[in-house]
Amino acid sequence: MTDTGHGDRRPAGMLEDEVLAVLWSKTAPVSPAEVQAELGGSLAYTTIMTTLARLERKGLASRRRSGRGFVYAPAVDEASHTAEAMNELLARRSDRAAVLAQFVSRLSADDEQILQKLLREMDD
Structure with missing residues:
Protein backbone atom coordinates (compact mmCIF):
# COMPACT_ATOMS: atom_id res chain seq x y z
CA MET A 1 0.00 0.00 0.00
CA ALA A 75 4.94 4.33 25.42
CA VAL A 76 1.80 2.24 26.03
CA ASP A 77 1.19 -1.46 25.61
CA GLU A 78 -1.15 -2.79 22.96
CA ALA A 79 -3.84 -4.00 25.37
CA SER A 80 -4.02 -0.66 27.23
CA HIS A 81 -4.16 1.31 23.99
CA THR A 82 -6.92 -0.86 22.55
CA ALA A 83 -8.95 -0.78 25.77
CA GLU A 84 -8.69 3.02 25.88
CA ALA A 85 -9.87 3.29 22.26
CA MET A 86 -12.82 1.00 23.02
CA ASN A 87 -13.74 3.06 26.08
CA GLU A 88 -13.52 6.33 24.14
CA LEU A 89 -15.78 4.97 21.42
CA LEU A 90 -18.28 3.62 23.93
CA ALA A 91 -18.36 6.97 25.75
CA ARG A 92 -19.45 8.69 22.53
CA ARG A 93 -22.56 6.50 22.14
CA SER A 94 -25.92 7.32 23.68
CA ASP A 95 -27.10 3.74 24.29
CA ARG A 96 -24.12 2.10 25.96
CA ALA A 97 -26.15 -0.98 26.96
CA ALA A 98 -27.14 -1.64 23.35
CA VAL A 99 -23.56 -1.23 22.15
CA LEU A 100 -22.25 -3.60 24.84
CA ALA A 101 -25.00 -6.12 24.08
CA GLN A 102 -24.10 -6.08 20.38
CA PHE A 103 -20.40 -6.38 21.20
CA VAL A 104 -20.93 -9.38 23.49
CA SER A 105 -23.29 -11.06 21.01
CA ARG A 106 -20.56 -10.96 18.37
CA LEU A 107 -17.79 -12.46 20.51
CA SER A 108 -16.47 -15.88 19.65
CA ALA A 109 -17.21 -18.63 22.16
CA ASP A 110 -13.60 -18.49 23.36
CA ASP A 111 -13.66 -14.70 23.82
CA GLU A 112 -17.00 -14.93 25.62
CA GLN A 113 -15.50 -17.43 28.08
CA ILE A 114 -12.51 -15.14 28.63
CA LEU A 115 -14.82 -12.19 29.29
CA GLN A 116 -16.96 -14.20 31.72
CA LYS A 117 -13.83 -15.34 33.58
CA LEU A 118 -12.52 -11.77 33.81
CA LEU A 119 -15.86 -10.50 35.12
CA ARG A 120 -15.95 -13.25 37.77
CA GLU A 121 -12.41 -12.37 38.84
CA MET A 122 -13.40 -8.71 39.22
CA ASP A 123 -16.25 -9.70 41.54
CA ASP A 124 -13.90 -11.64 43.84
Missing part, protein backbone atom coordinates in the same frame (compact mmCIF):
# COMPACT_ATOMS: atom_id res chain seq x y z
CA THR A 2 1.38 3.42 -0.88
CA ASP A 3 0.68 6.86 0.40
CA THR A 4 0.39 8.43 -3.03
CA GLY A 5 -2.82 8.99 -4.88
CA HIS A 6 -6.26 9.30 -3.37
CA GLY A 7 -7.31 5.72 -4.14
CA ASP A 8 -4.46 4.27 -2.08
CA ARG A 9 -4.90 6.40 1.03
CA ARG A 10 -5.38 4.66 4.37
CA PRO A 11 -8.36 5.47 6.54
CA ALA A 12 -7.63 8.06 9.24
CA GLY A 13 -5.53 6.57 12.01
CA MET A 14 -4.66 3.39 10.10
CA LEU A 15 -1.03 4.34 9.47
CA GLU A 16 -0.59 5.22 13.14
CA ASP A 17 -1.99 1.80 14.06
CA GLU A 18 0.37 0.08 11.62
CA VAL A 19 3.38 1.96 13.00
CA LEU A 20 2.34 1.17 16.58
CA ALA A 21 2.04 -2.51 15.62
CA VAL A 22 5.65 -2.41 14.44
CA LEU A 23 6.77 -0.78 17.69
CA TRP A 24 4.84 -3.36 19.76
CA SER A 25 6.44 -6.21 17.83
CA LYS A 26 9.98 -5.13 18.69
CA THR A 27 11.92 -5.76 21.89
CA ALA A 28 14.12 -2.69 21.45
CA PRO A 29 13.57 0.85 20.13
CA VAL A 30 13.63 1.14 16.34
CA SER A 31 14.59 3.82 13.84
CA PRO A 32 12.21 5.32 11.30
CA ALA A 33 14.09 3.38 8.59
CA GLU A 34 13.43 0.11 10.41
CA VAL A 35 9.73 0.96 10.71
CA GLN A 36 9.67 1.86 7.01
CA ALA A 37 11.23 -1.50 6.11
CA GLU A 38 8.79 -3.42 8.34
CA LEU A 39 5.88 -1.74 6.55
CA GLY A 40 7.15 -2.88 3.19
CA GLY A 41 9.24 0.14 2.22
CA SER A 42 6.60 1.71 -0.02
CA LEU A 43 5.89 4.64 2.29
CA ALA A 44 8.07 7.74 2.17
CA TYR A 45 10.64 8.02 4.96
CA THR A 46 9.25 11.46 5.81
CA THR A 47 5.77 9.96 6.18
CA ILE A 48 7.12 7.48 8.72
CA MET A 49 9.01 10.23 10.58
CA THR A 50 5.90 12.43 10.70
CA THR A 51 3.79 9.53 11.98
CA LEU A 52 6.32 8.66 14.69
CA ALA A 53 6.51 12.32 15.76
CA ARG A 54 2.71 12.45 15.94
CA LEU A 55 2.64 9.29 18.07
CA GLU A 56 5.21 10.81 20.39
CA ARG A 57 3.18 14.04 20.77
CA LYS A 58 0.12 11.92 21.62
CA GLY A 59 2.08 10.05 24.31
CA LEU A 60 1.83 6.75 22.44
CA ALA A 61 5.53 6.48 21.58
CA SER A 62 8.74 7.59 23.21
CA ARG A 63 11.94 8.54 21.48
CA ARG A 64 15.58 8.85 22.39
CA ARG A 65 18.61 10.01 20.52
CA SER A 66 20.70 7.31 18.87
CA GLY A 67 23.66 8.63 16.95
CA ARG A 68 22.51 11.44 14.68
CA GLY A 69 18.86 10.37 14.72
CA PHE A 70 16.20 8.99 17.01
CA VAL A 71 14.83 5.58 17.84
CA TYR A 72 11.26 4.99 18.95
CA ALA A 73 9.52 2.62 21.35
CA PRO A 74 5.90 2.24 22.39
Whole structure:
Protein backbone atom coordinates (compact mmCIF):
# COMPACT_ATOMS: atom_id res chain seq x y z
CA MET A 1 0.00 0.00 0.00
CA THR A 2 1.38 3.42 -0.88
CA ASP A 3 0.68 6.86 0.40
CA THR A 4 0.39 8.43 -3.03
CA GLY A 5 -2.82 8.99 -4.88
CA HIS A 6 -6.26 9.30 -3.37
CA GLY A 7 -7.31 5.72 -4.14
CA ASP A 8 -4.46 4.27 -2.08
CA ARG A 9 -4.90 6.40 1.03
CA ARG A 10 -5.38 4.66 4.37
CA PRO A 11 -8.36 5.47 6.54
CA ALA A 12 -7.63 8.06 9.24
CA GLY A 13 -5.53 6.57 12.01
CA MET A 14 -4.66 3.39 10.10
CA LEU A 15 -1.03 4.34 9.47
CA GLU A 16 -0.59 5.22 13.14
CA ASP A 17 -1.99 1.80 14.06
CA GLU A 18 0.37 0.08 11.62
CA VAL A 19 3.38 1.96 13.00
CA LEU A 20 2.34 1.17 16.58
CA ALA A 21 2.04 -2.51 15.62
CA VAL A 22 5.65 -2.41 14.44
CA LEU A 23 6.77 -0.78 17.69
CA TRP A 24 4.84 -3.36 19.76
CA SER A 25 6.44 -6.21 17.83
CA LYS A 26 9.98 -5.13 18.69
CA THR A 27 11.92 -5.76 21.89
CA ALA A 28 14.12 -2.69 21.45
CA PRO A 29 13.57 0.85 20.13
CA VAL A 30 13.63 1.14 16.34
CA SER A 31 14.59 3.82 13.84
CA PRO A 32 12.21 5.32 11.30
CA ALA A 33 14.09 3.38 8.59
CA GLU A 34 13.43 0.11 10.41
CA VAL A 35 9.73 0.96 10.71
CA GLN A 36 9.67 1.86 7.01
CA ALA A 37 11.23 -1.50 6.11
CA GLU A 38 8.79 -3.42 8.34
CA LEU A 39 5.88 -1.74 6.55
CA GLY A 40 7.15 -2.88 3.19
CA GLY A 41 9.24 0.14 2.22
CA SER A 42 6.60 1.71 -0.02
CA LEU A 43 5.89 4.64 2.29
CA ALA A 44 8.07 7.74 2.17
CA TYR A 45 10.64 8.02 4.96
CA THR A 46 9.25 11.46 5.81
CA THR A 47 5.77 9.96 6.18
CA ILE A 48 7.12 7.48 8.72
CA MET A 49 9.01 10.23 10.58
CA THR A 50 5.90 12.43 10.70
CA THR A 51 3.79 9.53 11.98
CA LEU A 52 6.32 8.66 14.69
CA ALA A 53 6.51 12.32 15.76
CA ARG A 54 2.71 12.45 15.94
CA LEU A 55 2.64 9.29 18.07
CA GLU A 56 5.21 10.81 20.39
CA ARG A 57 3.18 14.04 20.77
CA LYS A 58 0.12 11.92 21.62
CA GLY A 59 2.08 10.05 24.31
CA LEU A 60 1.83 6.75 22.44
CA ALA A 61 5.53 6.48 21.58
CA SER A 62 8.74 7.59 23.21
CA ARG A 63 11.94 8.54 21.48
CA ARG A 64 15.58 8.85 22.39
CA ARG A 65 18.61 10.01 20.52
CA SER A 66 20.70 7.31 18.87
CA GLY A 67 23.66 8.63 16.95
CA ARG A 68 22.51 11.44 14.68
CA GLY A 69 18.86 10.37 14.72
CA PHE A 70 16.20 8.99 17.01
CA VAL A 71 14.83 5.58 17.84
CA TYR A 72 11.26 4.99 18.95
CA ALA A 73 9.52 2.62 21.35
CA PRO A 74 5.90 2.24 22.39
CA ALA A 75 4.94 4.33 25.42
CA VAL A 76 1.80 2.24 26.03
CA ASP A 77 1.19 -1.46 25.61
CA GLU A 78 -1.15 -2.79 22.96
CA ALA A 79 -3.84 -4.00 25.37
CA SER A 80 -4.02 -0.66 27.23
CA HIS A 81 -4.16 1.31 23.99
CA THR A 82 -6.92 -0.86 22.55
CA ALA A 83 -8.95 -0.78 25.77
CA GLU A 84 -8.69 3.02 25.88
CA ALA A 85 -9.87 3.29 22.26
CA MET A 86 -12.82 1.00 23.02
CA ASN A 87 -13.74 3.06 26.08
CA GLU A 88 -13.52 6.33 24.14
CA LEU A 89 -15.78 4.97 21.42
CA LEU A 90 -18.28 3.62 23.93
CA ALA A 91 -18.36 6.97 25.75
CA ARG A 92 -19.45 8.69 22.53
CA ARG A 93 -22.56 6.50 22.14
CA SER A 94 -25.92 7.32 23.68
CA ASP A 95 -27.10 3.74 24.29
CA ARG A 96 -24.12 2.10 25.96
CA ALA A 97 -26.15 -0.98 26.96
CA ALA A 98 -27.14 -1.64 23.35
CA VAL A 99 -23.56 -1.23 22.15
CA LEU A 100 -22.25 -3.60 24.84
CA ALA A 101 -25.00 -6.12 24.08
CA GLN A 102 -24.10 -6.08 20.38
CA PHE A 103 -20.40 -6.38 21.20
CA VAL A 104 -20.93 -9.38 23.49
CA SER A 105 -23.29 -11.06 21.01
CA ARG A 106 -20.56 -10.96 18.37
CA LEU A 107 -17.79 -12.46 20.51
CA SER A 108 -16.47 -15.88 19.65
CA ALA A 109 -17.21 -18.63 22.16
CA ASP A 110 -13.60 -18.49 23.36
CA ASP A 111 -13.66 -14.70 23.82
CA GLU A 112 -17.00 -14.93 25.62
CA GLN A 113 -15.50 -17.43 28.08
CA ILE A 114 -12.51 -15.14 28.63
CA LEU A 115 -14.82 -12.19 29.29
CA GLN A 116 -16.96 -14.20 31.72
CA LYS A 117 -13.83 -15.34 33.58
CA LEU A 118 -12.52 -11.77 33.81
CA LEU A 119 -15.86 -10.50 35.12
CA ARG A 120 -15.95 -13.25 37.77
CA GLU A 121 -12.41 -12.37 38.84
CA MET A 122 -13.40 -8.71 39.22
CA ASP A 123 -16.25 -9.70 41.54
CA ASP A 124 -13.90 -11.64 43.84
